[in-house]
Amino acid sequence: MKKGVKIAAVGLSSIFLSGLAVAQEENIKEFMKYEVLNGQYVKEEIPVDPNAYLWKTVRGKKVFLYPQISVRLNDKQANRLIPKKKLVEAMVKVAYNNDSIAVYVRWKDNTPSIQTVYDTNKFADGVSIEFPNSFGKGITLPYVGMGDGNHPVTVYLQKVVEGRDYQKVFVSEGFGSLTEIKEPAQIEMKYNEKTKEWTAVFKRPLKTENSNLKAGLVPVAFAIWDGSKFERDGNKSLSRWKFIKLGKYKIDEEYLKYVSWGYPADKIGDPAKGKKIALQNGCAACHRFDDQLTAPQGMAPDLSDIGGIANPVYLKESVVNPNDVVIRNLNPNRHYNKHAKPDKFKAYPNNDMYQWYIEVNGKKQSKMPPFSHLSEQDLKDLIAYLSTLRNWKNFK
Ligand code: HEC
Known part of the structure; x- marks a missing residue:
């Protein structure tokens, strides 16, 4: 990864005046350190089973998810819990080969919650990942809470519902504008009683009808629902945009410059x-x-x-x-x-x-x-x- 940073920084310094380039290097380093998930290239078929051996060999990174508060349900019980919530820490790993990409997400949840058919006050634990349908040079970032009119995203969702495998793929332009689509995606989610952790693996082709992820830097964001806290719909925890680095593809320097603007945010100003x-x-x-x-x-x-x-x-x-x-x-x-x-x-x-x-x-x-x-x-x-x-x- 270090090598990648250096190459990118050298490329940039040729574009910018040398003084600026030093500052550039600093923010790119920070960005790489905190926001970039390294995709591991593998030759073999990527397993969707979270317990498969391959996932033990892929290095991961922590991603933090924050309680989403802008969306409030008409449910006092759910809203009241918001100030008591903690950050959700997820371990994320990414593997890819020539055709597919798979994202592994693992997080702690002491109270596995399964939605049942009969009890309407019981909500499902769940997890989703999203990719912008277009990204790269000249394209601004979507609203991270499932896209917006100018920036549709594809969302992959898995929930734990009794008696059926509840998984969906949507194209979304924001709240209330979801269109369910058929994509050859696979998702598997498992609970580990010993470690009290959920793990989900999402796998999709690198290129689908809706988006092409064959790029050096791919934006991705995460959402997690804790059913025992009455979480559902927009009441969930949400990450910011993270970026998957796929070493087989070239990083567009203009895009890197754009997404790494302002890192570290506590140092750009007072x-x-x-x-x-x-x-x-x-x-x-x-x-x-x-x-x-x-x-x-x-x-x-x-x-x-x-x-x-x-x-x-x-x-x-x-x-x-x-x-x-x-x-x-x-x-x-x-x-x-x-x-x-x-x-x-x-x-x-x-x-x-x-x-x-x-x-x-x-x-x-x-x-x-x-x-x-x-x-x-x-x-x-x-x-x-x-x-x-x-x-x-x-x-x-
Ligand atoms: C007249 C009301 C109004 C004022 C004044 C206002 N905003 Fe907003 N802001 C909104 C609305 C409405 C939205 C949501 C619609 C949209 O996406 O623009 C928004 C969206 C935002 C967002 C995006 C939030 C998200 O969750 O992605 C940010 C950040 C923001 N405003 C910051 C500011 C800052 C900083 C100021 C002052 C410099 C400011 N706003 C002044 C009404 C306002």
Whole structure:
């Protein structure tokens, strides 16, 4: 891996002035260290069985998943547990050959939970991985919570449901816009009573109708559901975008430069200044974060743990160009306008204040104004600050 970094850095230094290249090297090193999962090339068929010998020989890396708080269910019982949640630590391994790629995910869960047919208050443990349908040079990162209108993703989902093998593949453009598809994917998930761990292996062809993963750096993200905490749908834990390195393919230097922007996020700027910038620019009028909890819940995504689930470059784009990724309203029907006239079924219309976007000529436009006037340094301070936000325990 060291060699790969060096080659990439040398390539970049020829593009940039030497002073800049030093800074580049630093952020690429950090990015490689924390965000890149090394895919191991193998010649043989890759087993889907999590207990197969091959998986003992592949080196893994830890991935952290944060409780997703922007999505709230109409379920007090589930919401109440959010501040008590812990980070989910998953061990991730990747193997690939000339045709297929397989991703192994292992995590601790002391309370294996299986959804039964009869008990509607019992929810399934589950896991999913997603890949953007397109990525690479010139293509921005999707919303990590299952894509958005400009960035469809393919999601592979496995849940533990009694009596059937519940696995699905979707193309998703965000909440409420899932299309189930048929892909030659295989998934297997097993529980180990001794170690109290779940392990799942996802295997798919490198190239499918929807996406081609034959690339040096492949974005991937993870979600895990803990059924015993009533988790289901958007109530889950979520990783940020990680990147699988496939050594057989060349890393596009422009893409590497793009995705490694802002690493390490706590060093690109001053978080204390960044907080001031957030307050001066009125972010707290719509968002809740840190000790800023006055915005009505649901008016905009809750940013209390945004530093855990968002990559620095994604944060930058969210602030400068909110229309590139427009997050679909997570729970639009939770808020009603009780001042308006109810319809014939005595139901009030939705309260527009909680709608996250408007449609202009059929295109979604974010209600968030672009903050493209911020200076480069103010922007870096702001991103440094947003990256420190990993305090879902603040959730109220
Ligand atoms: C007028 C209300 C409003 C203001 C002011 C506002 N935002 Fe937003 N923001 C939104 C809405 C609505 C969304 C979700 C729609 C979208 O994707 O743009 C959003 C999305 C975001 C996201 C993406 C969140 C995610 O989960 O991916 C970030 C990050 C963000 N805003 C940061 C900021 C920052 C930083 C400021 C201040 C500089 C700010 N916002 C000011 C309304 C606002």
